[in-house]
Amino acid sequence: MVDTVGIIRAKRDGHRLSDEQITWFIHNYAAGGVIADEQAAALAMAIFFQGMESDELAVWTEAMVDSGSRLDLGAVGLPTVDKHSTGGVGDKVSLILVPLVAACGAAVPQLSGRGLGHSGGTLDKMEAIPGWRASLSVDEMVDQMRRVGGVIAGATEDISPADRCLYALRDVTATVDSIPLIASSIMSKKIAEGTDSLVLDVKFGSGSFMPELDRARELAHTMVDLGESNGVRTVALITAMHTVLGRTAGNALEVVESLKVLEGEGPDDLIEVTLALADEMVALAGLDADPAEVLASGRPREVFEEMVAAQGGDLSADLPIAPHVEVVTVEEAGWLGRLDCLSVGIAAWRLGAGRARKEDTVSASAGVVCLAKPGDAIEVGQPVLELHAEDPSLFAIAREALEGAIEVVDEAPAPMPLVVDRIGA
Ligand code: URA
Numbered sequence: 001m002v003d004t005v006g007i008i009r010a011k012r013d014g015h016r017l018s019d020e021q022i023t024w025f026i027h028n029y030a031a032g033g034v035i036a037d038e039q040a041a042a043l044a045m046a047i048f049f050q051g052m053e054s055d056e057l058a059v060w061t062e063a064m065v066d067s068g069s070r071l072d073l074g075a076v077g078l079p080t081v082d083k084h085s086t087g088g089v090g091d092k093v094s095l096i097l098v099p100l101v102a103a104c105g106a107a108v109p110q111l112s113g114r115g116l117g118h119s120g121g122t123l124d125k126m127e128a129i130p131g132w133r134a135s136l137s138v139d140e141m142v143d144q145m146r147r148v149g150g151v152i153a154g155a156t157e158d159i160s161p162a163d164r165c166l167y168a169l170r171d172v173t174a175t176v177d178s179i180p181l182i183a184s185s186i187m188s189k190k191i192a193e194g195t196d197s198l199v200l201d202v203k204f205g206s207g208s209f210m211p212e213l214d215r216a217r218e219l220a221h222t223m224v225d226l227g228e229s230n231g232v233r234t235v236a237l238i239t240a241m242h243t244v245l246g247r248t249a250g251n252a253l254e255v256v257e258s259l260k261v262l263e264g265e266g267p268d269d270l271i272e273v274t275l276a277l278a279d280e281m282v283a284l285a286g287l288d289a290d291p292a293e294v295l296a297s298g299r300p301r302e303v304f305e306e307m308v309a310a311q312g313g314d315l316s317a318d319l320p321i322a323p324h325v326e327v328v329t330v331e332e333a334g335w336l337g338r339l340d341c342l343s344v345g346i347a348a349w350r351l352g353a354g355r356a357r358k359e360d361t362v363s364a365s366a367g368v369v370c371l372a373k374p375g376d377a378i379e380v381g382q383p384v385l386e387l388h389a390e391d392p393s394l395f396a397i398a399r400e401a402l403e404g405a406i407e408v409v410d411e412a413p414a415p416m417p418l419v420v421d422r423i424g425a
Contacts, residue, residue: 002020004028005039006021007021007043008039008043011043011047011050012046012050016052016053016056017052019059022060022063025063026063026064026066027067029162029165030162037169040165040169041173044169045175047175048175048181052180054222057180057183058225061183061184061188061226062230064163064184065160065191065230067161067162068162069159070191071192071193071194072194073107073109073194073195075142075146076107078105078107078145078146079107079196079197079285080145081106081195081196081197081198081199081282082199083097083108083199084198084199084201085200085203086186086202086203086219087119087120087208088203088205089119089207089241089342090246090248090344091201092120092125092245092254092258092270093201094112094122095125095255095304096258096300097274098151099150099262099307100291100294101149101278101291103149103294103300103302104281104282104285105285105289108145108149108150108281109141111154111159111193112153112155114355115355116171117349117356118349119209119345122152123152123154124251125258127364128319128320128365129315129319130314130318131313132312133311133312134152134153134154134311136151136153136154137156144307144310147306148306148310150303151307151310152307155193159189159192159193160185167185176209177209179222182219183223183226186200186223187223187226191226191230191232195232196233196284197285198232198233198234199234199235199236200220200223200227200235201236201237201273202220202236202237202239203238204420205241205242205243206342207242207244207340207341207345208241208341213238217421220236220423221423234424235423235425237422238420238421239273239418240418242341242416243340243341243373243374244368244370244373246267246269246270247369248367248369248370249367249368249370250351250365250366250369251362252321254367258304259304259315261274262295262304264295264298269373271295273418275291276418276419319365322365322366323365323390324389324391324392326387326392328383328385328386328399328402328406329381329382330382331380333379334378334409334411335375335376335409335413336375336376336407337409337413338405338406338407339370339373339374339405339407340406343402343403344368347387347399347402347405348366348367350397350398351363351394352394353367363389363390365388366389367388368385368386368387368398375413377412378408385402
């Protein structure tokens with residue numbers, strides 16, 4: 001006989017949950033009516049402290065996938081490969097990578113989420129494009145992948161509904177940052193999405209979910225194992241998130257920067273991470289294409305335009321521009337040693353680019369532009385950041401977030417590698 005209190009007690013006392021206990025719990029929590037939120041919260045906290053064995057987590061994740069349906073992308077007729085990033089500041093990689101890998105010959109079913117807190121969300125960035133709509137039916141997604149190759153859209157209601165309930169609960173019970181709970185949350189959605197293969201961009205550093213490299217590695221191993229045990233060929237790259245990726249954090253600002261990369265310009269760090277992920281995706285899809293050459297051909301820019309147009313967006317329309325801009329200057333000379341990622345992310349969020357609660361709206365034009373990056377020579381009085389806002393009263397709280405975030409040093413700092421490890425077969 002399975003019962004909720006027995007499940008909570010077993011995990012509290014450090015035991016492995018049986019397969020029956022797991023499937024019963026996930027099914028009933030997602031269905032509602034049997035398990036109270038405080039009981040699910042108690043189990044999440046017990047998992048936070050006791051962890052889960054790898055076969056136990058595999059059953060937990062599969063039960064989450066089975067709480068909804070798994071998309072069948074067979075009708076697309078192309079190898080499908082997706083990317084998921086654990087999130088950071090200025091991480092606009094998907095906007096470049098999806099059309100790039102589609103231009104290499106794969107289909108990319110990128111079902112994304114909205115941002116919460118300092119970390120931006122791909123849908124929020126895409127929604128800065130006038131007319132673009134995130135919500136597509138499964139038939140529309142499949143049709144778009146067949147015609148254009150890539151799709152960025154919101155996950156349908158039926159993708160891991162158990163995760164929606166659990167994530168909302170974890171958010172308010174300080175149980176988000178648990179490796180088994182993060183891994184099962186992310187992988188249940190990616191497995192349900194129906195992709196053949198998946199590349200994970202697991203971030204470490206101050207702007208990420210897992211600031212320590214060791215924990216990021218453990219998360220990556222856990223997610224790769226879950227993907228492989230569920231028939232999704234999975235590789236993870238561990239990439240640094242000590243400072244903003246590229247030079248912008250903010251929705252429309254990041255669309256503009258992504259377009260620059262698609263047009264053959266744009267910052268080196270953003271291009272490096274994008275191409276490293278594209279190389280892995282193309283290899284997993286079994287394609288014989290060189291993403292760097294394909295990017296230089298200009299074709300991914302056309303694919304992006306087709307993707308946007310297919311979802312009602314108009315790239316020829318003006319993107320929103322913030323009416324108020326202020327600069328942050330430094331009063332020392334030397335080299336920029338540190339531009340703290342988390343602080344810039346919080347500043348962008350406070351300027352209106354992010355949301356504190358799921359229901360909040362975001363400003364398309366607000367954000368931060370990094371006029372200098374770590375390693376750059378700095379003169380006295382030089383502007384280092386540009387703050388963009390619709391409401392100028394927000395500048396003061398954004399500046400507060402930036403206190404101590406900018407460090408000028410006497411010697412040029414050694415460049416830090418961006419891609420530090422690869423996990424997977
Ligand atoms: N992103 C997710 O989708 N789930 C988590 O648990 C953390 C980040």
